[in-house]
Amino acid sequence: MATGRTHRPATRSRGIPEATVARLPLYLRALTALSERSVPTVSSEELATAAGVNSAKLRKDFSYLGSYGTRGVGYDVEYLVYQISRELGLTQDWPVVIVGIGNLGAALANYGGFASRGFRVAALIDADPAMAGKPVAGLPVRHTDELESIITDNGVSIGVIATPAGAAQQVCDRLVAAGVTSILNFAPTVLSVPEGVDVRKVDLSIELQILAFHEQRKAGEETSPAQETAVAAAAQPRSGTGVRPAAGGRKGPDGDVPAVMPA
Numbered sequence: 001m002a003t004g005r006t007h008r009p010a011t012r013s014r015g016i017p018e019a020t021v022a023r024l025p026l027y028l029r030a031l032t033a034l035s036e037r038s039v040p041t042v043s044s045e046e047l048a049t050a051a052g053v054n055s056a057k058l059r060k061d062f063s064y065l066g067s068y069g070t071r072g073v074g075y076d077v078e079y080l081v082y083q084i085s086r087e088l089g090l091t092q093d094w095p096v097v098i099v100g101i102g103n104l105g106a107a108l109a110n111y112g113g114f115a116s117r118g119f120r121v122a123a124l125i126d127a128d129p130a131m132a133g134k135p136v137a138g139l140p141v142r143h144t145d146e147l148e149s150i151i152t153d154n155g156v157s158i159g160v161i162a163t164p165a166g167a168a169q170q171v172c173d174r175l176v177a178a179g180v181t182s183i184l185n186f187a188p189t190v191l192s193v194p195e196g197v198d199v200r201k202v203d204l205s206i207e208l209q210i211l212a213f214h215e216q217r218k219a220g221e222e223t224s225p226a227q228e229t230a231v232a233a234a235a236q237p238r239s240g241t242g243v244r245p246a247a248g249g250r251k252g253p254d255g256d257v258p259a260v261m262p263a
């Protein structure tokens with residue numbers, strides 16, 4: 001789900017490609033589910049299906065970890081959980097701060113999945129003085145005045161930004177200046193960071209737009225050739241509207257062809 005950019009070369013220093021790193025959490029999620037069901041071993045095909053990955057790619061990915069499985073038996077689930085967790089740095093505790101405790105920040109703070117994966121929410125930070133001290137998910141919200149001391153005192157290296165877009169760069173700059181080297185950004189803006197700082201961006205609306213694109217294509221494929229001709233004629237852009245026709249040719253409620261999302 002996450003889209004992101006990192007300021008790292010395509011291959012990490014230990015020789016694991018970024019694309020493999022990006023798939024490790026998928027394997028880990030599938031393996032954790034097997035572990036919870038006390039499944040002792042798993043074949044590469046079964047695991048690839050559970051993780052939604054091609055099995056040849058999985059075997060190649062695991063070869064970077066030095067894990068080759070046993071012919072006829074497969075991979076040891078517990079050992080792979082340990083290996084991948086260690087590779088991802090999840091065998092240690094990562095304190096994180098969340099900045100911007102509105103609808104999204106509060107929802108993230110209340111999400112139990114971070115703690116179970118080794119991410120401890122060290123503090124919740126917001127600029128609104130009226131929120132200072134109010135409990136959210138069992139933690140008192142701290143004012144942004146304290147941001148630097150919170151980062152230093154808790155040894156925080158990962159910051160989550162859930163502020164409005166207009167505040168995100170300034171929040172990012174303060175986090176980085178205070179020592180944060182990894183940012184998870186939910187605000188719909190591109191952040192500039194110095195060399196050595198990793199930024200991952202999550203934007204659910206982008207994921208929805210991609211789904212909308214595919215839905216539109218599917219609808220287009222279902223359209224008969226005769227309908228397509230009629231739709232194409234209707235989709236001729238009118239002068240001065242600046243509206244591009246939708247590829248799938250579905251009509252909007254007013255009978256016009258809806259615009260595709262702006263680039």
Ligand SMILES: NC(=O)c1ccc[n+]([C@@H]2O[C@H](COP(=O)([O-])OP(=O)(O)OC[C@H]3O[C@@H](n4cnc5c(N)ncnc54)[C@H](O)[C@@H]3O)[C@@H](O)[C@H]2O)c1
Nearest residue numbers: 100101102103104126127128163164165167187202203204
């Ligand atoms: N990535 C996604 O999929 C996704 C989904 C929903 C919302 N968002 C984005 O997340 C952000 C938050 O959305 P929301 O609905 O929670 O908004 P919200 O208005 O409910 O909350 C924003 C919070 O940020 C605080 N804030 C403002 N400026 C700040 C600053 N300089 N430092 C610290 N805190 C500051 C506000 O006081 C407020 O509590 C928005 O940018 C929104 O577009 C992203």
